[in-house]
Amino acid sequence: MTALSTTATARYHEFDLHSAQEFARPFLDGEAPLAEEIGDGNLNRVFRVSGATSSVIVKQAVPYLKVAGTSWPLTRHRARIESDACAEHSKLAPGFLPDVLAFDENLSAIIFEDLRGYSTWRELLIASRHQPEVAERAAGYSAAVLLGTSHLTLESRARKEMRHRFSYSELCLVTEELVFTAPYTDAPSNRYDPEIADDARALSSDRSLRTAVAELRFAFQTRDEALIHGDLHTGSILVGPQDAQVIDLEFAFFGPFGFDPGLLLANLALARIAHEAAGDPTFATIIDGYAHLFWDTFADECRRRWRPTEPWYSRFLSSLLADAARFAGLEMIRRIVGLAHVADIDSLPQPARSAAQRSVLGGGRALVSGSACRNFEELWLRATQEEAFA
Numbered sequence: 001m002t003a004l005s006t007t008a009t010a011r012y013h014e015f016d017l018h019s020a021q022e023f024a025r026p027f028l029d030g031e032a033p034l035a036e037e038i039g040d041g042n043l044n045r046v047f048r049v050s051g052a053t054s055s056v057i058v059k060q061a062v063p064y065l066k067v068a069g070t071s072w073p074l075t076r077h078r079a080r081i082e083s084d085a086c087a088e089h090s091k092l093a094p095g096f097l098p099d100v101l102a103f104d105e106n107l108s109a110i111i112f113e114d115l116r117g118y119s120t121w122r123e124l125l126i127a128s129r130h131q132p133e134v135a136e137r138a139a140g141y142s143a144a145v146l147l148g149t150s151h152l153t154l155e156s157r158a159r160k161e162m163r164h165r166f167s168y169s170e171l172c173l174v175t176e177e178l179v180f181t182a183p184y185t186d187a188p189s190n191r192y193d194p195e196i197a198d199d200a201r202a203l204s205s206d207r208s209l210r211t212a213v214a215e216l217r218f219a220f221q222t223r224d225e226a227l228i229h230g231d232l233h234t235g236s237i238l239v240g241p242q243d244a245q246v247i248d249l250e251f252a253f254f255g256p257f258g259f260d261p262g263l264l265l266a267n268l269a270l271a272r273i274a275h276e277a278a279g280d281p282t283f284a285t286i287i288d289g290y291a292h293l294f295w296d297t298f299a300d301e302c303r304r305r306w307r308p309t310e311p312w313y314s315r316f317l318s319s320l321l322a323d324a325a326r327f328a329g330l331e332m333i334r335r336i337v338g339l340a341h342v343a344d345i346d347s348l349p350q351p352a353r354s355a356a357q358r359s360v361l362g363g364g365r366a367l368v369s370g371s372a373c374r375n376f377e378e379l380w381l382r383a384t385q386e387e388a389f390a
Ligand code: SR1
Pocket: 042, 043, 065, 067, 068, 174, 175, 178, 231, 339, 340
């Protein structure tokens, strides 16, 4: 990776097409690169800049939460976190993340290799398009980075140094607010359909649910077990003809083991419920298979990386599963009543949409405030509310 030189002219400015082109020019051939803005993300501006024979992606952090507008200011520190986390995770899971070609601290901008022709896993799931080995790739990545940045495999001095470098993430505060707080209060950022208003409001009056959520928020804030991705949903996985790649590491921080697998499983459950509600049980069953493959591969990979000097693997996995189930429940709930929804559900026509939303809320609540899940079948059955899939 090249650290672009920062000159007086490279003071921060929000890119337009022209400045994105100029920024990427050293990485492209030909006279006049062409830029197009391709990002529809919640946080950053993303451009594809094409030269004569190749193209790159330019991702720039803006000083506010893009989806909320300038009324929600943010630092641009997340670009540094994303660049550093990509470097660390690429060492542990080589070939699972796009190459970072350059990072400019002043401009809060990263140049990535362009995965042209790839689609997000979420897009493929919505379109009922099966692509083999995505679940296994996601699981392999997750297990590699969780164990690889934990005290379970990383030597103490190196881990402390890494921990120090990732000492503060402002996006953790965004997650604390959007995932762990807003859905359970009458927060102005919440968004939900009028048809499910009673179900949404019921969340804040359920004392035992709120108690469980508060405990999980504390776990998220305090358990620095591994350098996690922090936002591992199906939109953070790009799928191509030959492989799948993990993107969007700006939420990375030292957090609990169960958070990443929980988020991924929650998003598969959202996709599964959407297909069931839309009357497509065949693809719903295919998603059941992905979820099982994800968990089985994840458990196998953790086992393979486990050190024989640590005689407590079964306890580790049981506790990770129980945590993942609860974090999954939170993710499901917030995708229905919080600020950031998912297209799997929002693209459904009525009445399937409300039916799916209620089912997701039911699954989420069962995961968050039910007893600890003891095995994967229990987790998936609760998440998807599918008695038949026991
Ligand atoms: C305001 S940011 C909303 C969501 O988008 C990101 O992908 C995270 O999931 C975040 O919670």
